[in-house]
Amino acid sequence: MWSRLARRNVLLDRRRFATSALGVAFALALVLVQLGLFTGLAANATQVIDRSPGDVWITGRNTGNFQWGQPIPRRSLDVVRSTPGIDWARELVTGWTQLRHPDGGVQRLEVIGFDLQSRVGAPWNVVAGDARDLAVPGRVALDATSRGKLGHFSLGDHREIGRRRVRIAAVTHGITSFTTIPFVFASLDTAREITGTIGADETVYVVAGLAPDASLEAALDALRGRLPHLDVYARQAFRERTRRYWMFETGMGIGFLLTSMLAVCVGAVIVSQTLYAATSEHLPEYGTLKAMGATDADLTSIVVRQALIAGAAGCVPGALIGAVVVRGIRAQGLEALLGPGLVAIAAGIALGACVLAALGSIRRVRTLEPAMVFRL
Amino acid sequence: MTARAPTLSLTAVCRTFGTGARAVGAVRGVSLELHAGEAVCIMGPSGSGKSTLLSIMGGLLEPDRGEVAIAGRRLADLSQRARCELRRRQVGFVFQRFNLMGALSAAENVELGLHLAGVAAPEGRRRAAGVLERFGLGPRGGALPRDLSGGEQQRVALARALAPGPVLLLADEPTGNLDSANGRRVVELIRAHVRGTGAAAVVVTHDRRVSEAMDHCLWMEDGVLGGFEDRPGAAA
Numbered sequence: 001m002w003s004r005l006a007r008r009n010v011l012l013d014r015r016r017f018a019t020s021a022l023g024v025a026f027a028l029a030l031v032l033v034q035l036g037l038f039t040g041l042a043a044n045a046t047q048v049i050d051r052s053p054g055d056v057w058i059t060g061r062n063t064g065n066f067q068w069g070q071p072i073p074r075r076s077l078d079v080v081r082s083t084p085g086i087d088w089a090r091e092l093v094t095g096w097t098q099l100r101h102p103d104g105g106v107q108r109l110e111v112i113g114f115d116l117q118s119r120v121g122a123p124w125n126v127v128a129g130d131a132r133d134l135a136v137p138g139r140v141a142l143d144a145t146s147r148g149k150l151g152h153f154s155l156g157d158h159r160e161i162g163r164r165r166v167r168i169a170a171v172t173h174g175i176t177s178f179t180t181i182p183f184v185f186a187s188l189d190t191a192r193e194i195t196g197t198i199g200a201d202e203t204v205y206v207v208a209g210l211a212p213d214a215s216l217e218a219a220l221d222a223l224r225g226r227l228p229h230l231d232v233y234a235r236q237a238f239r240e241r242t243r244r245y246w247m248f249e250t251g252m253g254i255g256f257l258l259t260s261m262l263a264v265c266v267g268a269v270i271v272s273q274t275l276y277a278a279t280s281e282h283l284p285e286y287g288t289l290k291a292m293g294a295t296d297a298d299l300t301s302i303v304v305r306q307a308l309i310a311g312a313a314g315c316v317p318g319a320l321i322g323a324v325v326v327r328g329i330r331a332q333g334l335e336a337l338l339g340p341g342l343v344a345i346a347a348g349i350a351l352g353a354c355v356l357a358a359l360g361s362i363r364r365v366r367t368l369e370p371a372m373v374f375r376l
Numbered sequence: 377m378t379a380r381a382p383t384l385s386l387t388a389v390c391r392t393f394g395t396g397a398r399a400v401g402a403v404r405g406v407s408l409e410l411h412a413g414e415a416v417c418i419m420g421p422s423g424s425g426k427s428t429l430l431s432i433m434g435g436l437l438e439p440d441r442g443e444v445a446i447a448g449r450r451l452a453d454l455s456q457r458a459r460c461e462l463r464r465r466q467v468g469f470v471f472q473r474f475n476l477m478g479a480l481s482a483a484e485n486v487e488l489g490l491h492l493a494g495v496a497a498p499e500g501r502r503r504a505a506g507v508l509e510r511f512g513l514g515p516r517g518g519a520l521p522r523d524l525s526g527g528e529q530q531r532v533a534l535a536r537a538l539a540p541g542p543v544l545l546l547a548d549e550p551t552g553n554l555d556s557a558n559g560r561r562v563v564e565l566i567r568a569h570v571r572g573t574g575a576a577a578v579v580v581t582h583d584r585r586v587s588e589a590m591d592h593c594l595w596m597e598d599g600v601l602g603g604f605e606d607r608p609g610a611a612a
Contacts, residue, residue: 287475293467369436371428374427374428
């Protein structure tokens with residue numbers, strides 16, 4: 001009965017209902033876009049870690065994130081390989097360099113130097129050429145999505161990268177960097193050469209895989225004992241470390257969070273105002289219900305149901321608007337992820353905000369004197 | 377009045393609004409016993425305390441002093457929840473302005489009263505339809521209150537109040553917004569219910585014709601109830 005009454009009350013004033021639903025819809029759409037961008041960026045920041053095999057990452061001391069790797073002694077690779085519980089270990093070189101355009105302009109590049117014998121740090125989505133050709137010194141892979149910044153290029157073209165003339169031996173598609181600086185993939189030696197900051201006796205990361213049946217915790221402990229001046233992370237921990245750094249330690253995540261909160265607040269205020277006005281209009285009815293024996297909990301449930309109906313009605317168009325905007329963002333080459341889980345979380349937040357928005361109305365009906373029905 | 381156990385009992389009930397020099401005694405030392413099958417009306421000028429007394433009788437307002445009991449249960453001994461429960465099952469209210477749920481149909485309004493009294497939905501629907509039929513509103517069950525005439529609305533409100541079978545009916549100016557024909561119809565329905573079920577009824581009214589249809593008539597002025605006028609078989 002309470003559900004029916006709530007639904008009918010909401011539908012009785014369609015204009016007010018539409019205003020509430022619209023407020024929720026736009027708030028949810030904005031939250032979804034923010035969440036989509038946030039998770040897209042977070043995923044982008046760790047895409048090399050996510051796509052590389054291996055259970056353990058060894059990094060320089062206090063490396064805050066994947067992007068800011070620092071040189072470590074290359075001999076640590078041998079230490080890792082000889083550690084009990086470790087099956088294999090590969091190195092990965094990362095750094096920064098510049099591509100010099102023929103007209104003299106420069107474009108900064110993020111270098112990923114990988115071991116061609118493994119898939120650690122190897123490029124994916126290769127649409128032209130062959131990544132194995134990168135074994136030849138002076139050959140690189142560039143991403144087609146970055147042509148706007150790198151200028152038009154084709155397989156076999158030459159470019160000046162890191163003061164060295166290199167040949168484009170593979171072209172990837174859709175590998176966009178978290179920093180928006182284009183990636184260049186190369187062999188370990190070519191990567192050292194074009195960065196110019198990593199010596200032959202240095203590497204940046206050592207990535208290791210566990211032997212079958214080996215304990216991750218035991219291997220981590222053993223590595224930490226053997227490499228006291230380096231940081232040793234489980235893959236998941238390094239992934240979280242990187243995401244946490246960019247999302248929260250830089251304030252970027254807080255920005256997303258605040259914008260989302262603002263959107264939720266605006267939606268909640270709209271719902272709150274319309275619901276309060278509707279509740280005030282229906283006060284004699286609430287008073288009558290109280291006089292007839294309805295409890296405060298009954299009246300609360302009616303108001304909450306009304307808020308949830310308005311919220312649910314706004315969630316459907318809100319999710320659609322959010323999905324369309326996120327698709328538009330992706331079409332522009334920016335990373336944004338929007339899965340059913342995120343939509344469910346955002347809708348849950350929106351509905352929760354609707355319930356909070358109903359608090360004023362709930363208070364109004366709970367404090368209502370039932371004796372008012374005889375004074376109308 | 378008879379010696380039977382009272383359906384409604386008020387003993388030296390007082391209610392004051394405001395404090396100090398601004399204190400107004402809305403109800404002053406009212407005592408009353410109302411037994412099953414009795415219908416009384418309370419008349420009096422505006423501001424005499426009739427509505428306050430009605431609120432106290434229905435457990436909507438607590439008296440400052442005195443005792444109220446419905447069907448032998450002292451309201452002061454009941455928790456808030458138990459009082460709600462008592463009102464749901466034992467007390468029916470009828471208001472001058474009908475106070476129907478505007479978003480619910482006539483039948484659903486009656487069902488609402490039954491729902492509060494704990495009647496399950498299918499049974500509630502069946503009983504609501506039966507009551508509306510009896511009140512001459514069978515074909516109007518699906519209509520919203522705004523599509524009903526004043527007389528029809530008051531009959532729906534009466535059906536809502538009486539469908540759960542309350543032992544006490546409290547009506548505040550039930551004919552105040554009705555023409556004479558509809559007013560007479562409503563009074564007849566109240567009388568029929570009191571006769572048929574043995575319930576008791578208190579009707580606050582300014583309408584002399586309503587008062588003439590009740591068993592007893594009381595006069596209230598300045599918070600004091602008096603002027604008892606017996607009308608044996610008034611509306612028989």
